[in-house]
Amino acid sequence: MVKKVVIADDHPLFRAALKQAIRKISTNAKIMEVSSLGEASDILAGEDNINLLLLDIHMSDSDGFAGLIMYKQAYPLTPIVIVSASEEPEIIRNAIEFGASGFIPKSADLSVIREAINTVFEGQSWWPEVDGLSKLGRNGRIGFSESSKLFSTLTPTQSKVFMAIAEGLLNKQIAFKMDISESTIKTHITAIFKKLNISSRTQAVIFAKDLEKNTKQD
Protein backbone atom coordinates (compact mmCIF):
# COMPACT_ATOMS: atom_id res chain seq x y z
CA MET A 1 0.00 0.00 0.00
CA VAL A 2 1.19 3.47 -0.87
CA LYS A 3 2.02 5.54 2.18
CA LYS A 4 0.86 9.14 2.32
CA VAL A 5 3.18 11.38 4.26
CA VAL A 6 3.04 15.10 4.93
CA ILE A 7 6.20 16.97 5.87
CA ALA A 8 5.57 20.31 7.54
CA ASP A 9 8.83 22.13 8.09
CA ASP A 10 10.00 25.51 6.94
CA HIS A 11 13.63 24.56 6.49
CA PRO A 12 13.97 23.29 2.91
CA LEU A 13 17.18 21.46 3.72
CA PHE A 14 15.73 19.50 6.56
CA ARG A 15 12.61 18.85 4.57
CA ALA A 16 14.80 17.27 1.94
CA ALA A 17 16.54 15.16 4.55
CA LEU A 18 13.28 13.83 5.91
CA LYS A 19 12.12 13.12 2.40
CA GLN A 20 15.25 11.08 1.75
CA ALA A 21 14.68 9.10 4.90
CA ILE A 22 11.15 8.26 3.91
CA ARG A 23 12.13 7.32 0.38
CA LYS A 24 14.56 4.78 1.80
CA ILE A 25 11.76 3.14 3.73
CA SER A 26 8.98 3.42 1.22
CA THR A 27 10.12 4.14 -2.30
CA ASN A 28 6.73 4.88 -3.71
CA ALA A 29 5.35 6.87 -0.82
CA LYS A 30 3.33 9.95 -1.69
CA ILE A 31 5.18 12.76 0.02
CA MET A 32 3.64 16.19 0.38
CA GLU A 33 5.78 19.04 1.59
CA VAL A 34 4.56 22.24 3.20
CA SER A 35 6.29 25.02 5.06
CA SER A 36 3.52 26.45 7.22
CA LEU A 37 0.68 25.39 9.45
CA GLY A 38 -1.75 27.03 7.06
CA GLU A 39 -0.68 24.85 4.16
CA ALA A 40 -0.64 21.80 6.39
CA SER A 41 -4.25 22.49 7.35
CA ASP A 42 -5.25 22.63 3.72
CA ILE A 43 -3.63 19.29 2.98
CA LEU A 44 -5.12 17.58 6.00
CA ALA A 45 -8.52 18.91 5.05
CA GLY A 46 -8.20 17.69 1.50
CA GLU A 47 -6.52 14.32 1.89
CA ASP A 48 -7.82 11.26 3.63
CA ASN A 49 -5.95 8.41 5.24
CA ILE A 50 -2.67 10.16 5.80
CA ASN A 51 -0.18 7.72 7.28
CA LEU A 52 2.14 10.22 8.84
CA LEU A 53 2.49 13.90 9.53
CA LEU A 54 6.00 15.08 10.36
CA LEU A 55 5.50 18.36 12.14
CA ASP A 56 8.18 20.87 12.97
CA ILE A 57 7.32 22.80 16.11
CA HIS A 58 8.96 26.05 15.18
CA MET A 59 7.70 27.17 11.86
CA SER A 60 7.66 30.84 11.00
CA ASP A 61 3.98 30.60 10.38
CA SER A 62 2.86 29.80 13.86
CA ASP A 63 5.17 28.10 16.20
CA GLY A 64 4.30 25.88 19.05
CA PHE A 65 2.30 22.87 19.78
CA ALA A 66 -0.80 24.56 18.49
CA GLY A 67 -0.61 22.53 15.33
CA LEU A 68 -0.25 19.27 17.19
CA ILE A 69 -3.14 20.05 19.49
CA MET A 70 -5.38 21.20 16.69
CA TYR A 71 -4.62 18.40 14.29
CA LYS A 72 -4.97 15.76 16.97
CA GLN A 73 -8.37 17.18 17.77
CA ALA A 74 -9.44 17.37 14.17
CA TYR A 75 -7.79 14.20 12.88
CA PRO A 76 -7.25 11.94 15.89
CA LEU A 77 -6.38 8.99 13.70
CA THR A 78 -3.54 10.63 11.81
CA PRO A 79 -0.18 9.78 13.41
CA ILE A 80 1.85 12.90 14.07
CA VAL A 81 5.55 12.87 14.75
CA ILE A 82 7.08 16.04 16.17
CA VAL A 83 10.33 17.26 14.71
CA SER A 84 12.31 19.70 16.79
CA ALA A 85 15.69 21.35 16.95
CA SER A 86 15.74 20.97 20.69
CA GLU A 87 15.57 17.87 22.82
CA GLU A 88 14.37 19.19 26.12
CA PRO A 89 12.43 16.65 28.14
CA GLU A 90 9.74 19.23 28.72
CA ILE A 91 9.03 19.47 25.02
CA ILE A 92 9.05 15.74 24.52
CA ARG A 93 6.77 15.33 27.50
CA ASN A 94 4.33 17.78 26.01
CA ALA A 95 4.48 16.05 22.65
CA ILE A 96 3.49 12.83 24.38
CA GLU A 97 0.73 14.43 26.36
CA PHE A 98 -0.69 16.19 23.35
CA GLY A 99 -1.01 12.93 21.51
CA ALA A 100 1.99 12.78 19.21
CA SER A 101 3.13 9.38 18.02
CA GLY A 102 6.81 10.17 18.21
CA PHE A 103 9.56 12.71 18.48
CA ILE A 104 12.55 13.24 16.21
CA PRO A 105 15.32 15.58 17.30
CA LYS A 106 16.90 17.35 14.36
CA SER A 107 20.25 16.27 15.68
CA ALA A 108 19.38 12.64 15.08
CA ASP A 109 21.21 10.88 12.29
CA LEU A 110 19.47 9.29 9.36
CA SER A 111 19.40 5.78 10.77
CA VAL A 112 17.58 6.97 13.86
CA ILE A 113 15.13 8.97 11.81
CA ARG A 114 14.40 5.94 9.67
CA GLU A 115 13.92 3.80 12.74
CA ALA A 116 11.48 6.30 14.17
CA ILE A 117 9.44 6.60 11.01
CA ASN A 118 9.37 2.85 10.56
CA THR A 119 8.15 2.35 14.09
CA VAL A 120 5.32 4.81 13.58
CA PHE A 121 4.40 3.28 10.24
CA GLU A 122 3.94 0.05 12.15
CA GLY A 123 1.44 1.75 14.40
CA GLN A 124 3.67 2.13 17.41
CA SER A 125 5.18 5.14 19.10
CA TRP A 126 8.82 6.16 19.07
CA TRP A 127 10.52 8.33 21.66
CA PRO A 128 14.13 9.27 22.05
CA GLU A 129 16.13 8.30 25.12
CA VAL A 130 16.38 11.37 27.25
CA ASP A 131 17.11 11.86 30.91
CA GLY A 132 14.19 12.89 32.99
CA LEU A 133 11.61 11.44 30.69
CA SER A 134 10.91 8.41 32.81
CA LYS A 135 9.66 10.42 35.72
CA LEU A 136 6.88 11.48 33.49
CA GLY A 137 3.80 10.09 35.09
CA ARG A 138 1.00 9.79 32.58
CA ASN A 139 -1.47 11.18 35.07
CA GLY A 140 -2.51 14.69 34.29
CA ARG A 141 -1.13 17.06 31.80
CA ILE A 142 1.83 19.27 32.40
CA GLY A 143 2.03 22.97 31.84
CA PHE A 144 -1.43 23.05 30.39
CA SER A 145 -2.86 26.48 29.97
CA GLU A 146 -6.48 27.24 30.70
CA SER A 147 -7.11 27.83 27.01
CA SER A 148 -5.69 24.43 26.12
CA LYS A 149 -7.93 22.78 28.66
CA LEU A 150 -11.02 24.37 27.22
CA PHE A 151 -9.91 23.72 23.69
CA SER A 152 -9.37 20.07 24.39
CA THR A 153 -13.06 19.66 25.21
CA LEU A 154 -13.95 20.29 21.58
CA THR A 155 -14.93 17.34 19.47
CA PRO A 156 -12.91 16.66 16.30
CA THR A 157 -15.46 18.30 14.04
CA GLN A 158 -15.83 21.29 16.31
CA SER A 159 -12.10 21.61 16.29
CA LYS A 160 -12.00 21.69 12.50
CA VAL A 161 -14.63 24.38 12.41
CA PHE A 162 -12.77 26.34 15.04
CA MET A 163 -9.56 26.22 13.02
CA ALA A 164 -11.39 27.42 9.95
CA ILE A 165 -12.78 30.36 11.88
CA ALA A 166 -9.27 31.16 13.04
CA GLU A 167 -8.24 31.37 9.40
CA GLY A 168 -10.80 34.09 8.86
CA LEU A 169 -13.24 32.07 6.79
CA LEU A 170 -16.94 32.82 6.51
CA ASN A 171 -19.48 30.20 7.59
CA LYS A 172 -20.37 29.74 3.96
CA GLN A 173 -16.75 29.04 3.07
CA ILE A 174 -16.32 26.62 5.95
CA ALA A 175 -19.44 24.78 4.87
CA PHE A 176 -18.11 24.43 1.34
CA LYS A 177 -14.69 23.37 2.51
CA MET A 178 -16.05 20.68 4.83
CA ASP A 179 -18.84 19.76 2.46
CA ILE A 180 -21.62 20.09 5.02
CA SER A 181 -24.42 22.61 5.27
CA GLU A 182 -23.97 26.10 6.61
CA SER A 183 -26.72 25.30 9.04
CA THR A 184 -24.59 22.57 10.57
CA ILE A 185 -21.63 24.90 10.75
CA LYS A 186 -23.73 27.28 12.80
CA THR A 187 -24.77 24.48 15.10
CA HIS A 188 -21.13 23.64 15.69
CA ILE A 189 -20.19 27.24 16.23
CA THR A 190 -22.84 27.73 18.87
CA ALA A 191 -21.54 24.64 20.66
CA ILE A 192 -17.94 25.83 20.36
CA PHE A 193 -18.79 29.23 21.84
CA LYS A 194 -20.45 27.62 24.83
CA LYS A 195 -17.50 25.36 25.50
CA LEU A 196 -14.93 28.12 25.19
CA ASN A 197 -16.99 30.70 27.05
CA ILE A 198 -16.97 33.17 24.20
CA SER A 199 -19.68 34.80 22.19
CA SER A 200 -18.34 35.74 18.79
CA ARG A 201 -16.05 34.44 16.10
CA THR A 202 -13.87 37.48 16.65
CA GLN A 203 -13.18 36.26 20.16
CA ALA A 204 -12.61 32.80 18.73
CA VAL A 205 -9.74 34.13 16.64
CA ILE A 206 -8.24 35.78 19.70
CA PHE A 207 -8.63 32.53 21.57
CA ALA A 208 -6.88 30.62 18.80
CA LYS A 209 -3.99 33.06 18.63
CA ASP A 210 -3.55 32.94 22.38
CA LEU A 211 -3.54 29.19 22.15
CA GLU A 212 -0.73 29.31 19.64
CA LYS A 213 1.23 31.70 21.77
CA ASN A 214 0.73 29.92 25.06
CA THR A 215 1.66 26.51 23.74
CA LYS A 216 4.81 27.84 22.15
CA GLN A 217 7.79 26.64 24.11
CA ASP A 218 10.37 25.85 21.54
Next chain:
Amino acid sequence: MVKKVVIADDHPLFRAALKQAIRKISTNAKIMEVSSLGEASDILAGEDNINLLLLDIHMSDSDGFAGLIMYKQAYPLTPIVIVSASEEPEIIRNAIEFGASGFIPKSADLSVIREAINTVFEGQSWWPEVDGLSKLGRNGRIGFSESSKLFSTLTPTQSKVFMAIAEGLLNKQIAFKMDISESTIKTHITAIFKKLNISSRTQAVIFAKDLEKNTKQD
Protein backbone atom coordinates in the same frame (compact mmCIF):
# COMPACT_ATOMS: atom_id res chain seq x y z
CA MET B 1 1.58 70.73 37.03
CA VAL B 2 0.97 67.13 38.04
CA LYS B 3 2.61 64.69 35.65
CA LYS B 4 0.67 61.66 34.54
CA VAL B 5 2.84 58.65 33.86
CA VAL B 6 1.97 55.11 32.81
CA ILE B 7 4.40 52.30 33.46
CA ALA B 8 3.76 49.21 31.35
CA ASP B 9 6.09 46.42 32.40
CA ASP B 10 5.39 42.95 33.63
CA HIS B 11 8.35 42.75 35.98
CA PRO B 12 7.10 44.07 39.33
CA LEU B 13 10.64 44.74 40.50
CA PHE B 14 11.57 46.85 37.57
CA ARG B 15 8.23 48.61 37.68
CA ALA B 16 9.08 49.59 41.23
CA ALA B 17 12.48 50.85 40.13
CA LEU B 18 11.00 53.03 37.43
CA LYS B 19 8.45 54.32 39.88
CA GLN B 20 11.21 55.32 42.27
CA ALA B 21 13.03 57.16 39.51
CA ILE B 22 9.95 59.13 38.60
CA ARG B 23 9.17 59.96 42.21
CA LYS B 24 12.62 61.50 42.54
CA ILE B 25 11.90 63.80 39.64
CA SER B 26 8.28 64.58 40.28
CA THR B 27 7.12 63.78 43.80
CA ASN B 28 3.44 64.26 43.15
CA ALA B 29 3.27 62.58 39.77
CA LYS B 30 0.28 60.38 39.13
CA ILE B 31 1.79 57.01 38.35
CA MET B 32 -0.28 54.22 36.87
CA GLU B 33 1.19 50.75 36.64
CA VAL B 34 0.11 48.00 34.30
CA SER B 35 1.60 44.69 33.31
CA SER B 36 0.12 44.07 29.91
CA LEU B 37 -0.67 45.78 26.66
CA GLY B 38 -4.34 45.19 27.25
CA GLU B 39 -4.35 47.12 30.51
CA ALA B 40 -2.23 49.83 28.95
CA SER B 41 -4.81 50.22 26.21
CA ASP B 42 -7.54 50.68 28.75
CA ILE B 43 -5.64 53.39 30.57
CA LEU B 44 -4.71 55.25 27.41
CA ALA B 45 -8.31 55.12 26.31
CA GLY B 46 -9.57 56.44 29.62
CA GLU B 47 -6.99 59.07 30.52
CA ASP B 48 -6.19 62.28 28.70
CA ASN B 49 -2.98 64.26 28.61
CA ILE B 50 -0.62 61.53 29.65
CA ASN B 51 2.88 62.94 29.95
CA LEU B 52 4.78 59.75 29.57
CA LEU B 53 4.32 56.09 28.77
CA LEU B 54 7.15 53.82 29.76
CA LEU B 55 6.71 50.73 27.63
CA ASP B 56 8.49 47.45 28.05
CA ILE B 57 8.89 45.66 24.74
CA HIS B 58 8.74 42.15 26.05
CA MET B 59 5.64 41.73 28.09
CA SER B 60 4.06 38.34 28.41
CA ASP B 61 0.87 39.78 27.07
CA SER B 62 2.06 40.62 23.64
CA ASP B 63 5.65 41.40 23.04
CA GLY B 64 7.11 43.49 20.36
CA PHE B 65 6.81 46.92 19.01
CA ALA B 66 3.14 46.36 18.30
CA GLY B 67 2.24 48.47 21.32
CA LEU B 68 4.50 51.30 20.26
CA ILE B 69 3.16 51.30 16.73
CA MET B 70 -0.43 51.11 17.84
CA TYR B 71 -0.23 53.71 20.55
CA LYS B 72 1.70 56.12 18.36
CA GLN B 73 -1.02 55.76 15.78
CA ALA B 74 -3.81 56.20 18.25
CA TYR B 75 -2.21 58.78 20.54
CA PRO B 76 0.49 60.53 18.51
CA LEU B 77 0.93 63.22 21.13
CA THR B 78 1.69 60.92 24.05
CA PRO B 79 5.44 60.57 24.53
CA ILE B 80 6.47 56.92 24.69
CA VAL B 81 9.77 55.71 26.03
CA ILE B 82 10.78 52.16 25.29
CA VAL B 83 12.22 50.08 28.09
CA SER B 84 14.16 47.00 27.11
CA ALA B 85 16.43 44.36 28.52
CA SER B 86 18.55 44.43 25.42
CA GLU B 87 20.46 47.27 23.84
CA GLU B 88 20.83 46.15 20.29
CA PRO B 89 21.13 49.01 17.83
CA GLU B 90 18.50 47.36 15.68
CA ILE B 91 15.92 47.63 18.42
CA ILE B 92 16.82 51.20 19.25
CA ARG B 93 16.68 52.07 15.59
CA ASN B 94 13.21 50.64 15.32
CA ALA B 95 12.10 52.48 18.43
CA ILE B 96 13.20 55.72 16.79
CA GLU B 97 11.56 54.91 13.51
CA PHE B 98 8.32 53.92 15.14
CA GLY B 99 8.12 57.26 16.89
CA ALA B 100 9.31 56.60 20.42
CA SER B 101 10.63 59.55 22.38
CA GLY B 102 13.40 57.64 24.04
CA PHE B 103 14.96 54.36 24.96
CA ILE B 104 15.98 53.09 28.38
CA PRO B 105 18.07 49.93 28.65
CA LYS B 106 17.22 47.98 31.77
CA SER B 107 20.91 47.85 32.51
CA ALA B 108 20.99 51.61 32.96
CA ASP B 109 21.51 52.87 36.47
CA LEU B 110 19.07 55.14 38.22
CA SER B 111 20.84 58.39 37.36
CA VAL B 112 20.66 57.61 33.66
CA ILE B 113 17.02 56.62 33.91
CA ARG B 114 16.25 59.88 35.66
CA GLU B 115 18.13 61.82 33.05
CA ALA B 116 16.18 60.11 30.29
CA ILE B 117 12.81 60.71 31.89
CA ASN B 118 13.65 64.30 32.63
CA THR B 119 14.69 64.91 29.06
CA VAL B 120 11.43 63.51 27.76
CA PHE B 121 9.41 65.49 30.29
CA GLU B 122 11.01 68.57 28.76
CA GLY B 123 9.70 67.58 25.39
CA GLN B 124 12.93 66.29 23.95
CA SER B 125 14.11 62.82 22.99
CA TRP B 126 16.66 60.72 24.77
CA TRP B 127 18.72 57.95 23.25
CA PRO B 128 21.52 55.89 24.69
CA GLU B 129 25.02 55.94 23.22
CA VAL B 130 25.40 52.81 21.20
CA ASP B 131 27.75 51.86 18.43
CA GLY B 132 26.23 51.64 15.03
CA LEU B 133 23.40 54.00 15.77
CA SER B 134 24.89 56.96 13.95
CA LYS B 135 24.78 55.24 10.61
CA LEU B 136 21.06 55.26 11.00
CA GLY B 137 19.83 57.42 8.17
CA ARG B 138 16.34 58.71 8.90
CA ASN B 139 15.26 57.89 5.40
CA GLY B 140 12.98 54.93 5.17
CA ARG B 141 12.03 52.43 7.73
CA ILE B 142 14.06 49.38 8.56
CA GLY B 143 12.80 45.86 8.81
CA PHE B 144 9.26 46.94 8.20
CA SER B 145 6.86 44.13 7.45
CA GLU B 146 4.16 44.48 4.86
CA SER B 147 1.53 44.45 7.58
CA SER B 148 3.24 47.28 9.41
CA LYS B 149 3.33 49.34 6.25
CA LEU B 150 -0.36 48.91 5.69
CA PHE B 151 -1.16 49.50 9.32
CA SER B 152 0.79 52.72 9.36
CA THR B 153 -1.58 54.19 6.77
CA LEU B 154 -4.40 54.19 9.31
CA THR B 155 -5.37 57.49 10.85
CA PRO B 156 -5.23 57.78 14.66
CA THR B 157 -8.95 57.25 15.04
CA GLN B 158 -8.99 54.34 12.65
CA SER B 159 -6.16 52.84 14.61
CA LYS B 160 -8.11 53.10 17.86
CA VAL B 161 -11.08 51.39 16.29
CA PHE B 162 -8.84 48.71 14.86
CA MET B 163 -7.33 47.99 18.25
CA ALA B 164 -10.78 47.72 19.77
CA ILE B 165 -11.76 45.19 17.12
CA ALA B 166 -8.62 43.22 17.93
CA GLU B 167 -9.81 43.04 21.52
CA GLY B 168 -12.96 41.32 20.38
CA LEU B 169 -15.35 44.19 21.02
CA LEU B 170 -18.65 44.67 19.21
CA ASN B 171 -19.25 47.85 17.23
CA LYS B 172 -21.73 48.88 19.88
CA GLN B 173 -19.14 48.50 22.60
CA ILE B 174 -16.51 50.38 20.62
CA ALA B 175 -18.97 53.21 20.06
CA PHE B 176 -19.68 53.43 23.76
CA LYS B 177 -16.02 53.27 24.68
CA MET B 178 -15.04 56.02 22.27
CA ASP B 179 -18.21 57.97 22.87
CA ILE B 180 -19.16 58.31 19.22
CA SER B 181 -22.02 56.76 17.30
CA GLU B 182 -22.05 53.20 16.07
CA SER B 183 -22.68 54.59 12.65
CA THR B 184 -19.34 56.37 12.73
CA ILE B 185 -17.63 53.23 13.91
CA LYS B 186 -18.94 51.45 10.86
CA THR B 187 -17.68 54.21 8.63
CA HIS B 188 -14.24 53.83 10.14
CA ILE B 189 -14.31 50.08 9.84
CA THR B 190 -15.16 50.19 6.17
CA ALA B 191 -12.22 52.55 5.64
CA ILE B 192 -9.92 50.33 7.68
CA PHE B 193 -10.86 47.25 5.67
CA LYS B 194 -10.08 49.01 2.41
CA LYS B 195 -6.70 50.17 3.63
CA LEU B 196 -5.70 46.78 4.97
CA ASN B 197 -7.15 44.82 2.05
CA ILE B 198 -9.39 42.73 4.24
CA SER B 199 -13.12 42.20 4.36
CA SER B 200 -14.16 41.21 7.85
CA ARG B 201 -13.38 41.96 11.47
CA THR B 202 -12.31 38.36 11.87
CA GLN B 203 -9.53 38.99 9.39
CA ALA B 204 -8.76 42.20 11.22
CA VAL B 205 -8.02 40.24 14.38
CA ILE B 206 -5.73 37.93 12.43
CA PHE B 207 -4.03 40.96 10.94
CA ALA B 208 -3.51 42.46 14.38
CA LYS B 209 -2.08 39.28 15.82
CA ASP B 210 0.29 38.90 12.90
CA LEU B 211 1.35 42.46 13.43
CA GLU B 212 2.22 41.69 17.02
CA LYS B 213 4.14 38.62 16.02
CA ASN B 214 6.02 40.18 13.13
CA THR B 215 7.13 43.25 15.02
CA LYS B 216 8.42 41.14 17.85
CA GLN B 217 12.16 41.22 17.80
CA ASP B 218 13.23 41.35 21.37
Next chain:
DNA sequence: TACTGCATAAGACTATAGTCTGAGGTTACT
Protein backbone atom coordinates in the same frame (compact mmCIF):
# COMPACT_ATOMS: atom_id res chain seq x y z
C1' DT C 1 -10.33 81.03 -1.39
C1' DA C 2 -10.49 76.49 -2.84
C1' DC C 3 -8.99 72.07 -1.95
C1' DT C 4 -7.84 68.07 0.77
C1' DG C 5 -7.95 64.98 4.58
C1' DC C 6 -10.19 63.81 8.65
C1' DA C 7 -13.97 62.92 11.96
C1' DT C 8 -18.61 62.83 12.64
C1' DA C 9 -23.38 61.03 11.55
C1' DA C 10 -28.03 59.21 9.75
C1' DG C 11 -30.68 56.31 6.74
C1' DA C 12 -31.49 52.48 3.92
C1' DC C 13 -30.18 48.32 2.64
C1' DT C 14 -27.88 43.52 2.15
C1' DA C 15 -25.16 40.05 4.08
C1' DT C 16 -23.46 37.35 7.86
C1' DA C 17 -23.69 35.69 12.32
C1' DG C 18 -25.73 33.48 15.92
C1' DT C 19 -29.70 31.23 18.77
C1' DC C 20 -33.40 28.17 19.36
C1' DT C 21 -36.42 24.42 18.33
C1' DG C 22 -37.01 20.12 16.68
C1' DA C 23 -35.49 16.08 14.38
C1' DG C 24 -33.11 11.97 12.06
C1' DG C 25 -29.07 9.24 11.88
C1' DT C 26 -24.64 6.81 13.47
C1' DT C 27 -21.52 4.60 16.73
C1' DA C 28 -20.19 2.80 20.86
C1' DC C 29 -20.87 1.31 25.22
C1' DT C 30 -23.94 -0.79 29.18
Next chain:
DNA sequence: AGTAACCTCAGACTATAGTCTTATGCAGTA
Protein backbone atom coordinates in the same frame (compact mmCIF):
# COMPACT_ATOMS: atom_id res chain seq x y z
C1' DA D 1 -32.50 -2.56 24.24
C1' DG D 2 -31.32 1.54 26.11
C1' DT D 3 -28.46 5.46 26.47
C1' DA D 4 -25.11 8.85 25.59
C1' DA D 5 -22.24 11.42 22.58
C1' DC D 6 -21.73 12.93 18.20
C1' DC D 7 -22.87 14.66 13.41
C1' DT D 8 -26.14 16.15 10.48
C1' DC D 9 -29.91 19.54 8.87
C1' DA D 10 -33.89 22.94 8.28
C1' DG D 11 -36.66 26.80 9.41
C1' DA D 12 -37.58 30.91 11.81
C1' DC D 13 -35.97 34.55 14.03
C1' DT D 14 -32.91 38.40 16.09
C1' DA D 15 -28.68 40.64 16.20
C1' DT D 16 -24.55 42.31 14.23
C1' DA D 17 -21.81 43.52 10.52
C1' DG D 18 -20.78 45.92 6.61
C1' DT D 19 -21.66 49.01 2.29
C1' DC D 20 -23.24 53.04 0.08
C1' DT D 21 -24.94 57.51 -0.10
C1' DT D 22 -25.18 61.97 1.50
C1' DA D 23 -23.95 65.62 4.51
C1' DT D 24 -21.85 68.78 8.09
C1' DG D 25 -17.81 70.77 10.35
C1' DC D 26 -13.00 71.48 11.10
C1' DA D 27 -8.06 72.17 10.17
C1' DG D 28 -4.35 72.71 7.33
C1' DT D 29 -2.52 74.23 3.00
C1' DA D 30 -1.60 75.54 -1.88
